[in-house]
Amino acid sequence: MKNDKQKTRDRILDAAEELFAQKGHEGVSVRQIMAKAEADVSLAYYHFKSKRDLFDQVMLRRADILNDIRLKALEAVEKRHPADAPTVEEIIDAFTHPLLDLLAREHDEWKYYFRLIAQVNNSPEWGGELMTRYFDPLVERFVQALRKALPDCEDADLFWSYHFLSGALTLTFAETGRIDNLSGGTVKSSDLASVVERMPKFLAAGFERLCK
Template sequence: MAKKPVGRPRGRNGESGDRGAAILDVSERLFARHGYDGVTLRTVAREAGVDLALINYYFGPKQQLFDTVFQRRARILNDDRLKALNAARAESDPVPLEKIIEAYLRPLEMAQESEDQGWRNYCALLAYVNTSPVWGPVLMSRHFDAPMETFVEALSAVLPNTERADLYWCYHFMSGAMTLTFANTGRINAMSGGLCRSDDFQTAYDRMIPFVVAGFEQVCGRLGNR
């Protein structure tokens, strides 16, 4: 799949440089670093250089601000994933398994490689939310489940005799692999003695894609024969 830059989220009035976007950018950075409970609206207001009342005017209470921050880039990732899947479907229907997995994962690589630091902050936030028993069931379900089901349908078409539960288990394991990758903790740096780097995103995704494909094939089987 050809690589392309990941888009920058727009502010409330459609301009990336307005005060609303500044509030979201600061909130994104703080939530990614400190989590939901470690951030106050007063801290956001101070670092964004705005009045506290302006945050309430634009975004409401903290929980609503958190949801808006999370949704902003989720929409872009979902759009990029679906565009990639549709492009693959235009070439072959059903879409080959590897193309499905690549369409799902490559946009995350593009996000992590982006020169926009906001995308790296968002990936850290995504890792936090996806591993949280509090926020994961709420925000991941609200903002990612519907597009994910489109991919499950594509997987079902190329693995027609597979039990539905197996597809969800394989997706679950893929989600774990990609979450650790976009968390970018640096653990693999020390573990490998410097042979691998958690910020070598192209290498990570070039290996994660065939790894995930092999997992789907082993658990589900191309024809459901296990």
């Protein structure tokens, strides 16, 4: 039953994604994952080579989708500007908007994956290698576009600006609720429409001041 195979493997991936996002790679046992997936412990090692392999597959599963929609968003912006270069805010919007939009519209489907990304990006253990492997080709593409929009910008300013962008974006993904506490309820981390309209403006201003 081909259908069931896929179902079981995906159920394991779903359970692993949620638990990894909440407690981290080492904070969750294979047994806990399989209990949530309602399958025998051994099945983890039938469908995956090891716990680490399962973790990698969780990361991989959705990475291509993200890279795809972001690339398409960038190409759409560039197509709108056949002669001149797009503005910085347009480029940043193409980089962030698809993700925030996805998180907003299919929240239950994507929230755990984004939380996982937030943790991985900020972990010395995983951040360097994993993020580079899965997302850097796309990021380089965006950096190119930004360089064209800011032709006088030095590389150091450009890369540091991207670094600040990355930090702001991933903390938003984490949805820790800290901003909720801090603001006394006037701001909700789950209010992503609120972020979509603010983040590109905020970050574009940073790029432009640093790269002027």
